[in-house]
Each structure stands twice: as C-alpha cells, then as structure tokens.
Amino acid sequence: MPQVATKASKISSELTVYLTERERLDDISFRRYLRDIDALKDHLVEDYLKALAFGAYGRVDDAIAHFELSLQTCRNEVIAKNFLVYLSDFGSLRKSFTTSIELAEQFVSPFIYLHAYENCIFQGHMDLAEKYYHSYSKLFSGDELNSMENKLEDVLSDVNYFKEVANLSGNEYQLLLEKVTNVLDEHKIHPSALKFYGISEEKVNAMILVAKTSDVEKLADMNVELAFLLAEYDCLIQKNFSVWFEAEEDHIQADKSDSAHIARGMLNVG
Incomplete structure (x- = not known):
C-alpha cells in the first residue's frame, strides 16, 4: 500500500505541473499515464488522477466528469479545491459558479467559501455572495479580513x-x-x-x-x-x-x- 500511495502521489505531482504550466500531454504520454493509473488498482484515487490526466491532455469535459466521480467516491477537500482550480483555469464560468456553490455546502473551507463568494459576485447573486462571505469571515480574525481584496x-x-x-x-x-x-x-x-x-x-x-x-x-x-x-x-x-x-x-x-x-x-x- 505505501508503494501505491507513493506512485499515486508521483503521478499527481507530475500531472499538476502540466496543468500549472499549461503544457499539454502528447498522445503517448497520456496513454502511458492512463495505464499507470489503472495499474494502481486503487479506486479511491483512480478518478482523481484520471481527471488530472484528461485535464493535462486538454479534454475538459472528461476531466470534469472524473473530478465529479472522484468526489462521489472520496469526500476529500484537496480534491474539491483542485477541482475549483481546474474549473477556474479551464472550465466555464457558469460551471465554476455552480460547482463552487455545491462544494461550499459540503465543506468547511475558507478557500472554497472565498471562491464561492467571488463567483457569486461575477454571476450577480449578491445574496449568495453575502452568505459565503459571512461563512468565510467566521473562520478569520479582523486583521485577515481587512487584508481581503474584495471586501x-x-x-x-x-x-x-x-x-x-x-x-x-x-x-x-x-x-x-x-x-x-x-x-x-x-x-x-x-x-x-x-x-x-x-x-x-x-x-x-x-x-x-x-x-x-x-x-x-x-x-x-x-x-x-x-x-x-x-x-x-x-x-x-x-x-x-x-x-x-x-x-x-x-x-x-x-x-x-x-x-x-x-x-x-x-x-x-x-
């Protein structure tokens, strides 16, 4: 099991670099990553890693589908946050908005609350924006709130x-x-x-x-x-x-x- 976890972490780190640098996987590398992920035989990380692989390969809809499957299998805040990051960079604004709202109802996370708050602003849902701002503000002191860019x-x-x-x-x-x-x-x-x-x-x-x-x-x-x-x-x-x-x-x-x-x-x- 430790070896599987280490291999999964290595795949995740490598694919994250592709996404962060906005470099696209070539066909051979993409298929190799899929084989490596299947070889792990770990259903808890399979969909998450495939989400990263499809994302790095430029298949946005497939990446989103695997992120959603991953969150159904494993309620993990890191996966939820990275899904929001992916949508912010590669998904639609509307999908980013709806997903941030769904996740803000599932996790107690300042990162997710802040993202939901900002998305609500850009969608004109000011009542919801207030709701998630207050959820966010409850987790911080006055000094940290004062440093916010969008008060x-x-x-x-x-x-x-x-x-x-x-x-x-x-x-x-x-x-x-x-x-x-x-x-x-x-x-x-x-x-x-x-x-x-x-x-x-x-x-x-x-x-x-x-x-x-x-x-x-x-x-x-x-x-x-x-x-x-x-x-x-x-x-x-x-x-x-x-x-x-x-x-x-x-x-x-x-x-x-x-x-x-x-x-x-x-x-x-x-």
Whole structure:
C-alpha cells in the first residue's frame, strides 16, 4: 500500500505541473499515464488522477466528469479545491459558479467559501455572495479580513450604486450578468476582474468585464454579441448603463483611480 500511495502521489505531482504550466500531454504520454493509473488498482484515487490526466491532455469535459466521480467516491477537500482550480483555469464560468456553490455546502473551507463568494459576485447573486462571505469571515480574525481584496462592504457599495443609477432590479442585474456569462463561456474566455465607472456629472454608468485575452478581434465580436443579446430583453432597454469587455492588458495599463475594481482571485493548485 505505501508503494501505491507513493506512485499515486508521483503521478499527481507530475500531472499538476502540466496543468500549472499549461503544457499539454502528447498522445503517448497520456496513454502511458492512463495505464499507470489503472495499474494502481486503487479506486479511491483512480478518478482523481484520471481527471488530472484528461485535464493535462486538454479534454475538459472528461476531466470534469472524473473530478465529479472522484468526489462521489472520496469526500476529500484537496480534491474539491483542485477541482475549483481546474474549473477556474479551464472550465466555464457558469460551471465554476455552480460547482463552487455545491462544494461550499459540503465543506468547511475558507478557500472554497472565498471562491464561492467571488463567483457569486461575477454571476450577480449578491445574496449568495453575502452568505459565503459571512461563512468565510467566521473562520478569520479582523486583521485577515481587512487584508481581503474584495471586501463585501466595498463590493456591495459598487454594485448597488451601479444598479441604482441604471434603475435595475436585483433580477435584472442577475439577467445582465447571465448574458455576460453566456458570451464569455461561448468564447471560452475567463474574466479576471469586474470594473464599474460611475461619473454622475457626465451621466456615465458603466460595467466592464476584464477578459483574459489580448485578441482584439475576438473582444470586438464578443461586444457585438453581447449588445444583440441584451437588446432581446425589454427590461434592459433604455436603462442607464453601458457594459463591455476589455482586454486584460488594457486594464493593467489603465489608471484605476476613477473606477471600482473587483478582482477574480488567482487560484493555485494545492
């Protein structure tokens, strides 16, 4: 048994490097890893290791399926956290959101609570965001909470100001973020931040999704698609707001002093 555990740990470490470095396994290496995993004959780690292998091979749907099977077999916080990391890097925003909520109901984990909190913000579910923020805050002292990048009070202030000026209800705000998510997931693009510009004197009220891409043509297509999507909903027409996607490098170069900034946390495999 110790030899099996050591071999499983070695496979896990090697595949994690591929995922962290975003290097893709070649066909031969992928099949070799699958054979090595099957040879362990350990059902407790098989699906987890296969999730890593399929992930490193670029087969996202298969990786997600094996992560889910693994958590059914073994209720393990490390596996749950690494599943969230994988979804954050390679899965859709919607899947990342739903999975983080499911896991936050199963584990008492600051990492999982924080991820659920941030995902709720990016989906417009502010009541849920408050719930998981408070779950997270109960596990830490005041000093550690003060160091948080996305403090609940600040986030609610920014979101509520945007909604008030735009005259959006809570459901309409969720609908807006739902359509934003549709476009992001369709193009397999992840957000790195959410920004709000509000200048009352100039009647400017804007939401900007900072996207992890430098492809200007893709961003232009995404913005056109988003505009057409939003135009389908009468409740969003003629409301006082603008929304668009922005390249991450443009966001980094921009002066943040005139905007509210909500970052999506950078998760690490652990």
